[in-house]
Structure formats: structure tokens, C-alpha cells
Amino acid sequence: MIEEIEEIVRKIETKEIAGADDTALASARALAILAQRSGSKDAAEFRKEIEDISRRLINARPSSASLRNCISYINREVKAAGDIDLVNLRGLVEVSASGFVEKIKEAKSIIGEIGSKRIKNGKVILTHGFSTTVYAILKRVAEERKRVHVFVTEARPGLEGRQMAKMVGELGLPVTLITDSAVRVFINDIDNVLTGAEAVAVNGAVISKVGTAVIATLAHEARVRVLAAAGTYKLSPETVVGELVEIEEGAQTQVIDLDLLTKMKNVEVRNPLYDVTSPEYIDAIITERGIVPPQAAYLILRQIMEG
Numbered sequence: 001m002i003e004e005i006e007e008i009v010r011k012i013e014t015k016e017i018a019g020a021d022d023t024a025l026a027s028a029r030a031l032a033i034l035a036q037r038s039g040s041k042d043a044a045e046f047r048k049e050i051e052d053i054s055r056r057l058i059n060a061r062p063s064s065a066s067l068r069n070c071i072s073y074i075n076r077e078v079k080a081a082g083d084i085d086l087v088n089l090r091g092l093v094e095v096s097a098s099g100f101v102e103k104i105k106e107a108k109s110i111i112g113e114i115g116s117k118r119i120k121n122g123k124v125i126l127t128h129g130f131s132t133t134v135y136a137i138l139k140r141v142a143e144e145r146k147r148v149h150v151f152v153t154e155a156r157p158g159l160e161g162r163q164m165a166k167m168v169g170e171l172g173l174p175v176t177l178i179t180d181s182a183v184r185v186f187i188n189d190i191d192n193v194l195t196g197a198e199a200v201a202v203n204g205a206v207i208s209k210v211g212t213a214v215i216a217t218l219a220h221e222a223r224v225r226v227l228a229a230a231g232t233y234k235l236s237p238e239t240v241v242g243e244l245v246e247i248e249e250g251a252q253t254q255v256i257d258l259d260l261l262t263k264m265k266n267v268e269v270r271n272p273l274y275d276v277t278s279p280e281y282i283d284a285i286i287t288e289r290g291i292v293p294p295q296a297a298y299l300i301l302r303q304i305m306e307g
Helices: 003-013 020-037 043-060 065-080 086-117 132-143 160-170 180-189 212-221 237-241 294-306
Strands: 124-128 149-153 175-178 192-195 206-209 225-229 274-277 284-287 290-292
Touching: 003 020, 003 043, 020 043, 020 065, 020 086, 020 132, 043 065, 043 086, 065 086, 065 237, 086 132, 086 225, 086 284, 124 132, 124 180, 124 212, 132 160, 132 192, 132 225, 149 160, 149 180, 160 175, 175 180, 180 212, 192 206, 192 212, 206 212, 212 225, 212 274, 284 294, 290 294
Parallel strands: 124 149, 124 192, 149 175, 192 225, 225 284
Antiparallel strands: 206 274, 284 290
């Protein structure tokens, strides 16, 4: 395989490329690179390469609906093209990959605009971990010069929240960085919880950074609204037919040093990367098509699949 594509697959597997959008963008880039540098001698051989790379990308992050939808979009375009020559097929893959990238960028910009309207001046927001879509909303809030205080969890064990806190602080917004377990201490000071998503199921359940479901439960108890920011490209078509979104697990070393673990008897380490927040604990999902209740996820997904 082309070395640069191998590196993209590796970084997705190891979470060096972590965010849902970044994962989809990297996957589109991998297929674009394949189109530019493939050594295939004819269209049939190139199609097999596309299938192989597509499968490897999906297996690298099976929980990511945006990655799956990116790959599916490009492969649908390839299939719809029918019997075309190698040169045109290469061009089609590049154009399709570029088209999906633009779709993500446009959606994020619109979500930033729509989401900022739901955040009023003087409010206190809590976000968990790192989300470029949430960041797009907060960036728009800062540009509108609203006085908003942002609480950011560290998001253990990966600690992605530290990067989020740094980036939000650089926008000029005051930030309080807290440990995940401290959310209960501060939840009554919060006006809105704003979370990103790895995927959104057909019933409106949100798959996101592990710990999100606990925070949403605490927010529900405290009567704090929970808003999930997710482009419609994060809707999971597989869940329509009853498939569950796979919850991946990270390395044990994110939780504990292996040298220490070997000294413990009868101890198992589990490190789920995501959890599922029930739609009952989500007040609304902010998409590029507007702000919708979780129950509307099926209707949007059906429109996308039919269109």
C-alpha cells in the first residue's frame, strides 16, 4: 500500500487522528491519494484497490459514522459511474472525496451559526472532551462577542479536553478545566451542556466520548439542557436495520502503566472510548438542517437515503 495511506490508517487506529470529522477528512484524503498514486493498470484493478482501502479505513474506526458515510459516498459514486476507463475513474474518486470534504466544511460552518444562536449572552456552557463541531459553535459565539463562560472536562483517559480548553481559551472566552468526576459539583452552575458526536443512531441516541452519557444523566437530574452538535453525515444508516454502533476500546496503557498492571492479581482493564446517550437525555441535536429533536433523526436519515 502507498506509504502515506498506511500512515493515515495507522493514525486513525491509534487515535492520533481522533475527532469524527478529522477521521472522515483523513479517509477522504486517503482515497484521493490512492486516485493520484495508484499503480493499477486498469479500472477493474483500481476498483479492487478502492474496496481494499475502504475496508481498512472502516475497520480502523468502526464506530465512526462520518468515516463510514464518507467511504460509502465515494463508493456509491464509483458504482454509479458504471464501466468507465481508469483515467476517468481516478478523476471521479478525487472529485467525490473533495465533495465530501466540502460537505463537512459547509455543514460545520452552518452548525456554528445555528448553534451560536442558542447560546445566550452571559450563559455558562459545559462541554466534554474535544469536538471540532462544538468548537465551531464556540468560535462563532466568540466572534459575536458574547460573554460566555465554558467549563471543559479533561475527558479521561485520553485527556482531549485539555486541548479543547486551550483552543477555546485562545478565542478569548473564559474557561474552567475540570476533571470528569467533578461535573456533579458544578452542574448546578451550568446553563447548557454542549456535546459533539461520533455517530447518531436512527432513534436519536448519541454515540460520543465516554462519559457523555453520565454527564447527560446528571444534566437531566439538574434540569440542564443537553445539546448535541452533529452534521447529518454522522447519522448511522446501519442502525435503521437494527445494527448497533460498535463501541471501540482503547489501549490499557491509557488507563494504567503495564508494569503496574502486571503486579496486580486478578485485575482486568477495560477502556471503552465511547458511550451511548439515550435520546431521552438529549434536548436537541444541532445539524446543518436546523435544530431538531432526537426523534427526528429517523426522518432526516430517511430523506438522505431516499435523496
